[in-house]
Amino acid sequence: MLDRLDEPMNLTQPEEVTSFQDEVSLTQMDVESLWHPMVQHKKYERTPPKRMDKANGCYVTDSEGKEYLDGVSGLWCVNVGYGRTELADAAREQLVELSYFPLVMSHSPAIKLAAKLLELLQFEGKVHFSNSGSEANETAFKMARQYHAQTEGSRRYKIISRYRAYHGNTMGALSATAQAERRAKYEPLVPGFLHVHPPYCYRCPFGKTYGSCNIECASSIENTVIHEGAETVAAIIVEPVISGGGVIVPPDEYLPMLREICDRYGILLIFDEVVSGFGRLGKMFGHQVWGVKPDMITLAKGITSGYLPLSATVTQQHIFEAFLDESDPTSHFRHINTYGGNPASTALSLKNIEIIETEQLPEQAAKMGAYLRAELATLEDHPYVGDIRSKGMLLGIELVADKETKEPLPGNKVGAIVSYCLEQGVIIGRNGSTVPGLSNVLIIAPPLILTKADADLIVAKLKEALNSQI
The missing domain is CATH 3.90.1150.10 (Aspartate Aminotransferase, domain 1)
Structure with missing residues (x-):
């Protein structure tokens, strides 16, 4: 704000x-x-x-x-930056050619953008489009829960996030958000969301000083997983840098440790890159700064530089493959968004990414x-x-x-x-x-x-x- x-x-x-x-x-x-x-x-x-x-x-x-x-x-x-006429031209040309069609079928701009995102991320996987960061995170939470249900038949449903983090304002995303003032007067929220301490060195919740600590901000998350029961935890969601909660930059060891914890307990690691994506942290995507690969990534904001609404939830291929079972009528992802992947938005996003790459x-x-x-x-x-x-x-x-x-x-x-x-x-x-x-x-x-x-x-x-x- x-x-x-x-x-x-x-x-x-x-x-x-x-x-x-x-x-x-x-x-x-x-x-x-x-x-x-x-x-x-x-x-x-x-x-x-x-x-x-x-x-x-x-x-x-x-x-x-x-x-x-x-x-x-x-x-x-x-x-x-503002006033990029080439972005306006890209949107206008697409609106004249094909103004709208839902992605229950397909259209060229969405196909090309999905392929481009996977290329940039060096992912083998799939891209699901929405309109905002909140919706992208809602989509990720639903995918994570359904993925575990269809791969393990388990009741892995809990999502762990950090205090001070912001993940959106829809009810699920707000439940992941751990900012008390934003949640006030809207509770009770969606069950199954847990919060842990952030990697906040300036106000270390463990009373430690970086350099003489054991990165308790990461290891304590493993304790939460154990005490909750690993078999109930579906995913951990983090921003590479907590943005709206006060620009909290983690120690370099932190994100690799989270990756190890998730691998050890079969938990999906979601990176909320709504703010950190598309160059903000000095790399095309924030997780590339630390060399840590998530299972799922949510993107928005810089994907169009704010010129039109668009967001994306990107998953690794093994997650997508868990939804391929024609014998189960509920195995597909039963989630749709009227404007997600709008032709004009995706066409503009392609031009936006071209600018980001060309101008380095x-x-x-x-x-x-x-x-x-x-x-x-x-x-x-x-x-x-x-x-x-x-x-x-x-x-x-x-x-x-x-x-x-x-x-x-x-x-x-x-x-x-x-x-x-x-x-x-x-x-x-x-x-x-x-x-x-x-x-x-x-x-x-x-x-x-x-x-x-x-x-x-x-x-x-x-x-x-x-x-x-x-």
């Missing part, structure tokens, strides 16, 4: 020109008609939300003509992410900066009121820092609506086309914002 600081609009001023009348009309319609996500609307009675009208590259322009550097890529998705954006993310991290190092001595974490073009700055005790900086001050940056023309994020009292991590995840000048602007405005709250 992005905190906003919106300038009040005086609706009582004389209406002098048609454009101003139109602006007032749109503002009124917004407040009267739209239910915006992740925000308390009471404030919109005083201050209507900003409206963005244009965008190009790393920048968006609001209805008053003010330009902002988008330091979070929309919702961490506009990997190739994963390499660019690694290079510029390292530059941005080095520049942010100048903030490490600031009294409010407790920890800076990064991987590629995904960076988190944890703010504290006291460096010794690691007491989190109060939410109003964190919000004021985000708002100051917005006033100064730089959009940054924070881990809002996660854990009570711990929404204190600033998030920077700009488009992968970021320049040094753009990075310098982010750092400069962030310094000003931090100093404004002392």
Whole structure:
């Protein structure tokens, strides 16, 4: 969630020109008609939300003509930047050729995209399309449960995820999500979802220090499997880097250890790469940073750079083959999505991936992410900066009121820092609506086309914002 600081609009001023009348009309319609996500609307009675009208590259322009550097890529998705006419052209051409047909049959863009994804992932397997990361994860959970039922005849149904992780907002995906504020008032949720401690070195739940620990954040998951009964656990789902929960980067040993645990107990390993996919962490896919191969991968956001809705659940071939049994009328995957794999979305995705490859954006993310991290190092001595974490073009700055005790900086001050940056023309994020009292991590995840000048602007405005709250 992005905190906003919106300038009040005086609706009582004389209406002098048609454009101003139109602006007032749109503002009124917004407040009267739209239910915006992740925000308390009471404030919109005083201050209507900003409206963005244009965008190009790393920048968006609001209805008053003010330009902002988008330091979070929309919702961490506009990997190739805004205003790519070649993406619009790809979608338009496909809409003219074949606007829609469900994948109970087939069409060329979906076929080509599925093949391309498997090529990039170096997978022998299958691709199932949906519209969002939430739906991709729902699909993975259903596949995992059915897979075990049809290979072992077992009641493996439990899904293990980590505290602070976000996996979506549909009821199953929200059940995997372990952020108390997002779950509040929607419980009870779907049974069978368990949560374990994250690999959070800055606030190690085991009281250890990296370098003198045994990676208990991983080994403790094996203890959970044993105590729950391995025969009941279907899958473990993790983001390579916990993103919305505060950019929590695991120790290098962590993901290989998870792979070993899953192999030892016959558990499927699902990587949620909704944020980390398509170059964000400095490789085409996040798991490639650690050289660990999952059984299933969920993809969204960067798959189209946010230009159209699309997501994918990719499985290894042995999982797909468990669904091949004509003697059992319930053995096929009984799950359909009206818009999943839409021709325009898949055609656009192919062009998006072409841009990512041609412009070497994963390499660019690694290079510029390292530059941005080095520049942010100048903030490490600031009294409010407790920890800076990064991987590629995904960076988190944890703010504290006291460096010794690691007491989190109060939410109003964190919000004021985000708002100051917005006033100064730089959009940054924070881990809002996660854990009570711990929404204190600033998030920077700009488009992968970021320049040094753009990075310098982010750092400069962030310094000003931090100093404004002392």
